[in-house]
Amino acid sequence: MAHPAGKGGTEDGWRLDARAASGPRPVPSLVIRLAPRQWRRLAARLLRRLARQMARVLASAPAKVAGVAGSGLAAHSFPAHAQPAGQPAADGLFAVLAVQDPSALIGLALVVGLIVFAATTAIVHLRYRRQSLRREAEAFGEIARLEAQIDEARALLMAEPQIVVVWRDPAAEPEIIGNTPAFTGVAAPARILAFGAWLSPASAGEIEAAVDRLRARGAPLTATLATQDGRFVEAEGRPVGSAVVLRLRDITGVRLDQARLEAAYRALDDETSALRALLEALPAPVWVGGEDGRLRWSNAAYAHAVEARDGHDATQRDLSLLDRQTRSRAQALHADSQPFKARLPVVIAGTRQVRDVLEVPVGGGAAGIALDATEAETVRAELAHVVGAHRRTLDQLATAVAIFGADQRLVFHNAAYASLFELDAAFLDDRPTDGAVLDRLRAARRLPEQADFRVWREDLHGAYRAIEPREHWWHLPGGRTLRVVTAPNPEGGVTYLFDEVTERLALESRFNSLTRIQSETLDALAEAVAVFGSDGRLGLSNSAFRRLWNLDKAALGAHPHIDAVAEACRRLTADGAVWPTLRAAVTGIEARVPTEFRMERSDGIILDGSTQPLPDGGTLVTLRDITDSVHVERALVERNEALVAADHLKSTFVGHVSYELRSPLTTIIGFAQLLDDTGIGPLNPKQRAYVNHITESSAALLAIINDILDLATIDAGAMTLELGEVDLRAAMEAAAEGVRDRLAEGGIRLSIEPPPAAGTFRADGKRVRQVLYNLLSNAVGFAPEGSTVTLSAERRDDKVVFRVRDTGPGVPPEISARVFDRFESHTAGSRHRGVGLGLSIVRSLVALHGGTVSLSAAPGGGTLVTCTFPRAADAGRDAAE
Numbered sequence: 001m002a003h004p005a006g007k008g009g010t011e012d013g014w015r016l017d018a019r020a021a022s023g024p025r026p027v028p029s030l031v032i033r034l035a036p037r038q039w040r041r042l043a044a045r046l047l048r049r050l051a052r053q054m055a056r057v058l059a060s061a062p063a064k065v066a067g068v069a070g071s072g073l074a075a076h077s078f079p080a081h082a083q084p085a086g087q088p089a090a091d092g093l094f095a096v097l098a099v100q101d102p103s104a105l106i107g108l109a110l111v112v113g114l115i116v117f118a119a120t121t122a123i124v125h126l127r128y129r130r131q132s133l134r135r136e137a138e139a140f141g142e143i144a145r146l147e148a149q150i151d152e153a154r155a156l157l158m159a160e161p162q163i164v165v166v167w168r169d170p171a172a173e174p175e176i177i178g179n180t181p182a183f184t185g186v187a188a189p190a191r192i193l194a195f196g197a198w199l200s201p202a203s204a205g206e207i208e209a210a211v212d213r214l215r216a217r218g219a220p221l222t223a224t225l226a227t228q229d230g231r232f233v234e235a236e237g238r239p240v241g242s243a244v245v246l247r248l249r250d251i252t253g254v255r256l257d258q259a260r261l262e263a264a265y266r267a268l269d270d271e272t273s274a275l276r277a278l279l280e281a282l283p284a285p286v287w288v289g290g291e292d293g294r295l296r297w298s299n300a301a302y303a304h305a306v307e308a309r310d311g312h313d314a315t316q317r318d319l320s321l322l323d324r325q326t327r328s329r330a331q332a333l334h335a336d337s338q339p340f341k342a343r344l345p346v347v348i349a350g351t352r353q354v355r356d357v358l359e360v361p362v363g364g365g366a367a368g369i370a371l372d373a374t375e376a377e378t379v380r381a382e383l384a385h386v387v388g389a390h391r392r393t394l395d396q397l398a399t400a401v402a403i404f405g406a407d408q409r410l411v412f413h414n415a416a417y418a419s420l421f422e423l424d425a426a427f428l429d430d431r432p433t434d435g436a437v438l439d440r441l442r443a444a445r446r447l448p449e450q451a452d453f454r455v456w457r458e459d460l461h462g463a464y465r466a467i468e469p470r471e472h473w474w475h476l477p478g479g480r481t482l483r484v485v486t487a488p489n490p491e492g493g494v495t496y497l498f499d500e501v502t503e504r505l506a507l508e509s510r511f512n513s514l515t516r517i518q519s520e521t522l523d524a525l526a527e528a529v530a531v532f533g534s535d536g537r538l539g540l541s542n543s544a545f546r547r548l549w550n551l552d553k554a555a556l557g558a559h560p561h562i563d564a565v566a567e568a569c570r571r572l573t574a575d576g577a578v579w580p581t582l583r584a585a586v587t588g589i590e591a592r593v594p595t596e597f598r599m600e601r602s603d604g605i606i607l608d609g610s611t612q613p614l615p616d617g618g619t620l621v622t623l624r625d626i627t628d629s630v631h632v633e634r635a636l637v638e639r640n641e642a643l644v645a646a647d648h649l650k651s652t653f654v655g656h657v658s659y660e661l662r663s664p665l666t667t668i669i670g671f672a673q674l675l676d677d678t679g680i681g682p683l684n685p686k687q688r689a690y691v692n693h694i695t696e697s698s699a700a701l702l703a704i705i706n707d708i709l710d711l712a713t714i715d716a717g718a719m720t721l722e723l724g725e726v727d728l729r730a731a732m733e734a735a736a737e738g739v740r741d742r743l744a745e746g747g748i749r750l751s752i753e754p755p756p757a758a759g760t761f762r763a764d765g766k767r768v769r770q771v772l773y774n775l776l777s778n779a780v781g782f783a784p785e786g787s788t789v790t791l792s793a794e795r796r797d798d799k800v801v802f803r804v805r806d807t808g809p810g811v812p813p814e815i816s817a818r819v820f821d822r823f824e825s826h827t828a829g830s831r832h833r834g835v836g837l838g839l840s841i842v843r844s845l846v847a848l849h850g851g852t853v854s855l856s857a858a859p860g861g862g863t864l865v866t867c868t869f870p871r872a873a874d875a876g877r878d879a880a881e
Contacts, residue, residue: 162249291364406492534617721764735772753792774838782808807862
């Protein structure tokens with residue numbers, strides 16, 4: 001039998017499915033599934049084969065069949081009503097064929113069977129067609145329902161403003177779902193993937209890299225992107241089956257605020273990083289101080305300036321670049337929210353330099369920078385000296401000088417120029433143009449008379465384009481004659497030199513020039529200057545001299561005598577012998593030699609003065625304010641003397657305590673213990689109580705003396721650490737053993753919490769136990785009865801941290817900063833009594849190891865003291881030193 005070819009079928013379209021029937025023993029069955037068209041073809045083939053088979057049977061036995069048809073049927077037939085019910089009429093034929101020829105019976109049976117098979121096949125075909133039509137109707141209904149669901153899903157997907165991009169085939173164009181022009185402002189939908197056209201550069205680079213990873217490796221992406229118009233878009237992508245989906249949607253509400261904050265934070269973080277990198281690279285020291293006045297951050301130049309290893313080391317050691325007086329001035333200005341600006345001498349890496357210091361208040365602290373002004377100050381001084389010398393030189397000349405720049409504006413003029421042409425100083429200070437000066441001179445008839453002034457002026461201004469100097473002769477109205485030289489300047493512009501050949505005008509110009517030079521020179525000096533004539537009267541004085549003694553300008557203009565000047569200044573002078581000496585130097589005729597003197601005024605100002613005899617018989621007196629220098633010198637001398645005295649006192653104190661107190665106290669303790677011994681005789685209860693008090697008090701006094709000796713030894717730098725491996729658990733238990741009696745007296749519980757893997761660290765075991773003992777003693781003294789004191793430890797990468805906590809009243813904030821100072825003892829309402837040395841020794845011993853100790857309020861009440869020891873005590877000790 002031929003079968004139609006198809007999936008799992010044969011070449012002509014038929015399909016056979018072999019299935020196993022259910023049951024304990026599976027029996028293979030053959031199920032034939034055919035389409036209606038295939039059933040018709042099968043039925044036609046069966047009928048054709050049936051016809052051919054019948055033709056072959058009739059051809060093989062024609063006579064027999066004819067006999068049966070003629071007489072056999074009649075002989076063996078019987079009436080139709082006499083046939084048994086349900087018996088076909090052909091049974092007689094089958095019986096005759098069976099008797100006459102068995103092969104004919106077989107052929108007839110085959111024909112009948114084929115007919116039956118064809119009829120059955122037709123029935124099956126009709127039933128299968130009805131089932132196929134029903135299933136087809138159901139399939140169309142399911143298709144319609146799925147299409148409705150797809151439409152509904154697309155509508156829900158588009159209900160939110162978003163764009164969905166789907167890549168189903170890496171080689172094909174993606175499917176873009178959504179209103180892209182309304183979302184991004186890009187007209188072409190495919191341009192949505194050109195992220196640089198509508199996203200910021202940073203966001204475009206980020207999403208392009210993420211999309212490449214998503215399509216190449218299937219790596220999910222989630223990102224917040226910023227558009228060019230200031231909006232924020234959330235991008236989410238992930239693989240879905242064999243496809244890759246990217247969803248873009250606007251961010252609104254709280255998430256939009258969060259995205260804006262994140263963008264602002266990133267911008268501020270980038271800006272802060274850039275500024276920090278820039279400040280770190282600056283060659284000038286930059287620092288930031290905290291609210292407590294301590295250094296919080298500094299750059300590498302600052303660390304180099306204060307001779308620290310790096311900025312962190314400078315911060316840890318709180319190394320200040322400015323002295324205490326300068327910092328006090330800066331803090332006073334910061335308190336009024338004002339910046340501090342000053343040019344100060346600063347020690348940079350051991351070298352004294354001049355720096356421009358700027359420190360501004362920032363967030364409760366201050367940020368500052370010290371710019372190198374040494375070279376600028378030197379150049380400024382040299383430039384001022386050169387310019388001053390140049391100006392003084394030019395002002396000394398009788399030749400009038402005017403320098404015009406490349407823009408033909410007045411750059412410099414000397415006094416002779418202004419005097420020669422009688423030009424207004426305010427007009428010259430406004431930097432007039434060369435043409436404006438000529439117009440003014442022409443209006444004042446101080447230029448030669450010209451028939452064509454414009455041509456003459458153009459010829460004069462040809463010097464701006466000339467290479468060599470040119471000489472002109474000006475014959476002015478009134479009979480004056482000037483020699484004018486125009487010299488081109490290399491950098492552009494022209495220098496005018498005016499020489500008046502008239503003797504009278506030359507002498508007058510020289511006199512005015514000298515007068516101006518003298519006045520300007522004296523007024524430019526910072527020192528107080530006074531010139532007395534040979535008659536003892538004041539000839540010249542500068543403004544600094546008037547301000548120094550609060551003198552009236554009009555009174556000085558009357559040229560008072562030295563006696564009148566001394567009388568006016570005597571009210572501010574503490575030393576009355578100075579002015580007679582000064583009077584003798586001014587009015588003396590013989591032995592006129594320069595003198596120097598120091599004057600201290602009643603208002604605390606200290607002056608250094610000198611007298612210089614002048615060739616004309618006058619005397620030059622100069623006074624210079626040196627108050628700050630003297631005060632600094634005195635402060636340094638007093639501090640040095642105090643340090644020497646303190647060192648001597650410390651050494652003397654250690655010797656006296658060691659011998660004068662400790663030795664007799666040891667004897668007292670020994671005798672008290674001897675009296676308490678029952679072997680030398682019985683004591684009554686009162687005597688034994690007295691002896692016990694003596695022993696306890698002596699032991700307490702000995703502990704105080706030992707503490708003082710330890711502090712003195714540390715201050716003297718004589719204490720050395722005996723470093724070794726210290727067991728954490730053993731050190732904690734040994735310190736706890738020393739306070740067992742006090743715990744029992746107060747009914748206090750002690751909880752020891754060593755780390756899981758206690759181990760060891762390198763330190764001085766004796767000093768570690770002493771530190772823990774002092775902390776436990778302090779905690780037990782403040783802990784209330786029935787409470788618990790906790791001693792815990794923690795190991796970290798490079799340090800060991802001990803914590804002691806009590807549930808007492810705690811430390812008030814106003815004294816928390818002083819609890820580690822010496823002889824600071826605060827009971828805070830507890831039974832604790834002491835001289836205030838325990839915590840001082842703790843801080844000194846921990847610092848000697850290179851560690852730190854801090855005190856803070858414990859959560860839930862009480863006090864928490866934290867001690868940090870470095871695991872490598874050698875390096876810590878070097879840092880502490």
